[in-house]
Amino acid sequence: MKEVIAVVRINMMNQTKQALTDCGIDAFFAHEAHGRGKGFVNPQVLEGASQGYEEAAAILGEKGKLYPKRMVTAVVPDSQVSCVVETIINTNQTGMPGDGKVFVLPIGDAVRVRTGETGAKSIA
Amino acid sequence: MIMIRSIIRPEKADTVLAALMDAGFPAVTKYSVAGRGKQRGIKIGEVTYDEIPKVMLMSVINAADKDFFIKTVMDKARTTGKGAFGDGKIFISPVDSSFTISSGVEETAAASEGMAA
Numbered sequence: 001m002k003e004v005i006a007v008v009r010i011n012m013m014n015q016t017k018q019a020l021t022d023c024g025i026d027a028f029f030a031h032e033a034h035g036r037g038k039g040f041v042n043p044q045v046l047e048g049a050s051q052g053y054e055e056a057a058a059i060l061g062e063k064g065k066l067y068p069k070r071m072v073t074a075v076v077p078d079s080q081v082s083c084v085v086e087t088i089i090n091t092n093q094t095g096m097p098g099d100g101k102v103f104v105l106p107i108g109d110a111v112r113v114r115t116g117e118t119g120a121k122s123i124a
Numbered sequence: 125m126i127m128i129r130s131i132i133r134p135e136k137a138d139t140v141l142a143a144l145m146d147a148g149f150p151a152v153t154k155y156s157v158a159g160r161g162k163q164r165g166i167k168i169g170e171v172t173y174d175e176i177p178k179v180m181l182m183s184v185i186n187a188a189d190k191d192f193f194i195k196t197v198m199d200k201a202r203t204t205g206k207g208a209f210g211d212g213k214i215f216i217s218p219v220d221s222s223f224t225i226s227s228g229v230e231e232t233a234a235a236s237e238g239m240a241a
Contacts, residue, residue: 033153033154035152096226101224103222104220104221104222
């Protein structure tokens with residue numbers, strides 16, 4: 001059992017939901033989140049700043065700005081981890097910085113509250 | 125690779141984020157949470173508040189940077205002096221793998237440069 005945490009663009013949520021469903025993952029939850037990454041710079045902004053536009057320079061100066069994101073968390077069986085990761089990447093990839101991250105964490109156990117089932121059954 | 129989740133006071137979030145940036149951990153995800161600790165919330169007069177707003181900062185970093193990261197957060201998130209109840213918690217969990225969506229590349233501990241989550 002693994003926990004897959006994906007931080008994605010907010011306008012990609014619908015595609016991501018659809019993709020997860022297609023992948024056989026019906027259960028997940030999502031958070032509103034704000035985040036920043038390695039701090040890639042938009043080439044257009046950089047170009048603008050080098051041409052002396054003050055607005056562009058101001059944007060460049062905003063290091064550490066947090067951008068709105070969505071955080072999707074799903075607990076999936078080991079066998080489906082690679083499928084889920086690939087699906088999320090393929091769906092969300094535009095190739096531009098800011099597409100997000102996918103993390104895979106180990107999960108010790110899970111319990112379904114309704115029935116008390118544990119382990120693989122609880123997420124089946 | 126490890127994931128560090130720090131629950132801190134909302135008013136300390138900006139300070140901690142700036143400190144993390146300076147310390148070389150630019151990549152952070154922040155979200156709002158509500159919770160209580162072992163003091164069972166806070167009692168003001170007759171009213172007990174047990175859903176206290178906090179901010180959760182999530183970062184995935186190299187295991188080697190763990191102590192430095194924790195020290196950075198701890199220094200800034202702690203209330204001046206000896207600290208106070210409600211300053212928060214830091215949780216650390218292992219991460220199996222991490223992928224950058226834009227490039228589709230799996231991050232490894234070896235490619236640590238700029239990984240800082």
